[in-house]
Amino acid sequence: MTPTLNALLCLGSQGKPGLSALPSPVVTSGGKVTLQCASRMGFHWFILLKDEEGQPSWTLNSQAATCGVTQGLFPVGPMTSSLRWTFRCYDYYSNTPQVWLDPSDPLELLVSGLPYTSSLSVQPRPTVAPGENVTLLCQSRSSVGTFLLSKERHQAEFPISPVTSAYGGTYRCYGSASTSSYQLSQPSDPLELLVSGTLLRPTIWAEPGSVMPWGTSVTIWCQGSLEAQEYHLYKEGESRVWDRQKLMELRDKTKFSITHMTDVHAGRYHCYYFSPTGWSEPSDPLELVVVTGARSQGKPSLSALPSPVVTSGGNVTLQCASWMGFHRFVLMKEGESQPSWTLVSQSVPTGGTKALFSVGPMTPSVTWTFRCYGYYSNTPQVWSDPSDPLELLVSGVSGKPTLLTQQGPVVTSGQSLTLQCHSGIGYHRFPLSREGAPDPPRQLGRQPQAGLSGADFPLGPVRPSHRGRYTSYGHRQSPQSKGPTATHLPFLSLGQLPYIPSLSVQPRRMVAPGENVTLLCQSQSSVDTFLLSKEGTANPPLRRRSKSRAGQHQAEFSMSPVTSAHRGTYRCYGSSRTSAYLLSQPSDPLELLVSGESSDSRDYMVENLTRMGVAVLILVVLGILLLEAQHSQRRTPDTARS
Numbered sequence: 001m002t003p004t005l006n007a008l009l010c011l012g013s014q015g016k017p018g019l020s021a022l023p024s025p026v027v028t029s030g031g032k033v034t035l036q037c038a039s040r041m042g043f044h045w046f047i048l049l050k051d052e053e054g055q056p057s058w059t060l061n062s063q064a065a066t067c068g069v070t071q072g073l074f075p076v077g078p079m080t081s082s083l084r085w086t087f088r089c090y091d092y093y094s095n096t097p098q099v100w101l102d103p104s105d106p107l108e109l110l111v112s113g114l115p116y117t118s119s120l121s122v123q124p125r126p127t128v129a130p131g132e133n134v135t136l137l138c139q140s141r142s143s144v145g146t147f148l149l150s151k152e153r154h155q156a157e158f159p160i161s162p163v164t165s166a167y168g169g170t171y172r173c174y175g176s177a178s179t180s181s182y183q184l185s186q187p188s189d190p191l192e193l194l195v196s197g198t199l200l201r202p203t204i205w206a207e208p209g210s211v212m213p214w215g216t217s218v219t220i221w222c223q224g225s226l227e228a229q230e231y232h233l234y235k236e237g238e239s240r241v242w243d244r245q246k247l248m249e250l251r252d253k254t255k256f257s258i259t260h261m262t263d264v265h266a267g268r269y270h271c272y273y274f275s276p277t278g279w280s281e282p283s284d285p286l287e288l289v290v291v292t293g294a295r296s297q298g299k300p301s302l303s304a305l306p307s308p309v310v311t312s313g314g315n316v317t318l319q320c321a322s323w324m325g326f327h328r329f330v331l332m333k334e335g336e337s338q339p340s341w342t343l344v345s346q347s348v349p350t351g352g353t354k355a356l357f358s359v360g361p362m363t364p365s366v367t368w369t370f371r372c373y374g375y376y377s378n379t380p381q382v383w384s385d386p387s388d389p390l391e392l393l394v395s396g397v398s399g400k401p402t403l404l405t406q407q408g409p410v411v412t413s414g415q416s417l418t419l420q421c422h423s424g425i426g427y428h429r430f431p432l433s434r435e436g437a438p439d440p441p442r443q444l445g446r447q448p449q450a451g452l453s454g455a456d457f458p459l460g461p462v463r464p465s466h467r468g469r470y471t472s473y474g475h476r477q478s479p480q481s482k483g484p485t486a487t488h489l490p491f492l493s494l495g496q497l498p499y500i501p502s503l504s505v506q507p508r509r510m511v512a513p514g515e516n517v518t519l520l521c522q523s524q525s526s527v528d529t530f531l532l533s534k535e536g537t538a539n540p541p542l543r544r545r546s547k548s549r550a551g552q553h554q555a556e557f558s559m560s561p562v563t564s565a566h567r568g569t570y571r572c573y574g575s576s577r578t579s580a581y582l583l584s585q586p587s588d589p590l591e592l593l594v595s596g597e598s599s600d601s602r603d604y605m606v607e608n609l610t611r612m613g614v615a616v617l618i619l620v621v622l623g624i625l626l627l628e629a630q631h632s633q634r635r636t637p638d639t640a641r642s
Contacts, residue, residue, distance in 0.1 A: 029113030032077030046072030266381035315360030326374030
């Protein structure tokens with residue numbers, strides 16, 4: 001006899017007997033049931049009487065049960081739905097067989113077999129804590145006059161409020177016609193109501209992760225106690241146990257396997273375990289997400305605003321956008337199993353939706369690589385394909401590399417261009433980014449040799465799409481120096497503006513250190529801005545607003561005081577305010593010479609001295625020839641006189 005039945009017998013009536021059906025008062029048509037008549041009065045005999053019948057149906061000698069209770073067990077059946085099955089039981093002593101005491105309360109047996117089935121569900125969930133409220137909902141598509149809720153071994157009523165441990169068990173639901181209340185439908189599927197106890201809650205997790213592509217396999221682990229005998233896995237929104245595992249050996253955890261992940265498996269899960277002292281508290285929720293994969297019609301795009309390069313300690317905005325019109329977007333950081341941020345989307349005027357995520361403050365000791373997903377509100381665990389990965393680069397850790405072009409910062413449209421990034425520090429990678437471009441930085445690199453490293457980025461023939469401001473970075477693999485550092489290269493593409501400015505210098509082309517020099521750029525055409533570029537340097541061109549004087553547009557570039565750094569060849573360009581990267585043809589080159597400190601200025605002085613020396617030598621030779629001619633003329637008369 002089960003402990004539950006023993007307890008019920010021990011709590012039996014002190015007077016009239018109690019009548020119950022085992023295992024349930026609901027019997028399948030054609031089936032049998034055992035009726036138990038029990039009393040604490042120590043009677044010798046029990047009589048079972050069917051209503052509407054004058055004679056006893058059965059008479060049994062009593063048998064001892066427990067706690068001083070005697071009982072009689074009457075097998076009844078087979079049951080048919082055409083009859084009404086209502087019983088009472090009586091008891092009496094052997095010496096007074098005609099003296100029956102008060103009967104038990106009537107017990108009506110219900111026969112299931114009508115040709116329809118009801119469904120049973122529970123709200124808010126099938127696992128609740130003591131004191132909570134639960135509603136069991138029985139439904140049917142057929143015409144039903146009355147619904148009945150049966151709990152195995154016990155009759156129960158619904159709703160159930162507040163819940164206690166006595167309400168834990170397995171329930172079934174039946175429907176009956178209004179014309180025959182004792183004829184029932186087929187039973188619903190069983191619903192197990194679990195009332196959790198005070199045991200420590202288990203831990204739940206998923207391997208290899210909680211965000212899984214469509215069709216892949218995933219394992220859900222539940223870890224509880226070494227005393228656990230059984231584990232249950234529940235999925236929110238489901239009225240039945242999703243899965244259960246009975247332990248055949250002593251272990252503190254078990255696993256639930258999903259071999260083919262689909263949208264059916266996506267959702268929030270809890271697990272529980274049962275021990276000799278009762279049920280545990282529920283685990284924290286595990287949200288299992290399926291990524292649609294090939295079923296998706298498009299993946300979102302992820303970009304950094306204004307740039308994927310962020311100063312150490314700074315913040316950056318990441319934009320996730322899609323033309324699919326997703327209701328929400330999720331941002332995931334590489335290496336983490338839970339979403340970093342989830343945001344409601346906003347509409348885009350050109351169509352689709354987007355979300356803006358504020359990320360930071362940035363630190364160089366962490367890798368910052370992100371992907372984003374989109375999903376609709378009615379399927380929050382079914383995500384789109386991920387965006388392409390976006391790596392954020394943190395600047396400001398060590399020395400800057402150098403970014404150069406062989407042509408300088410200004411190149412001609414159509415000209416083949418290679419950007420060269422070099423450093424005396426042994427960087428492993430050299431990311432190159434363009435300001436305002438949504439694309440992630442290109443990443444190239446050479447293994448450092450003798451402390452030197454670098455990378456060349458061939459951009460091909462210059463096109464309008466290349467216009468912009470470029471930045472290169474040095475990136476080390478060591479955890480102490482993951483962040484890149486930067487130097488900027490303004491990269492300007494020449495257009496076909498129909499004029500050529502002129503470039504002149506005041507007071508002269510050759511100056512000494514400390515003097516003042518002004519380079520004057522002029523044009524007869526209308527010019528908004530003049531730019532002065534120095535060949536062989538990565539420094540940005542100097543810009544000056546154009547001024548109109550005497551029918552000329554001009555700008556002055558003053559250099560004061562002059563140093564050896566100003567020495568070089570300069571060109572002048574004009575540009576329009578409507579297109580900052582569209583320039584005129586260059587002026588003729590102008591070479592500025594600084595005396596006293598450069599090898600070229602010394603060569604210039606040597607050349608002048610050589611010329612002066614040659615001139616002096618010529619004068620000396622001419623003087624000698626002249627003296628010889630005069631001497632010859634004097635000797636001629638003397639010879640004639642002799």
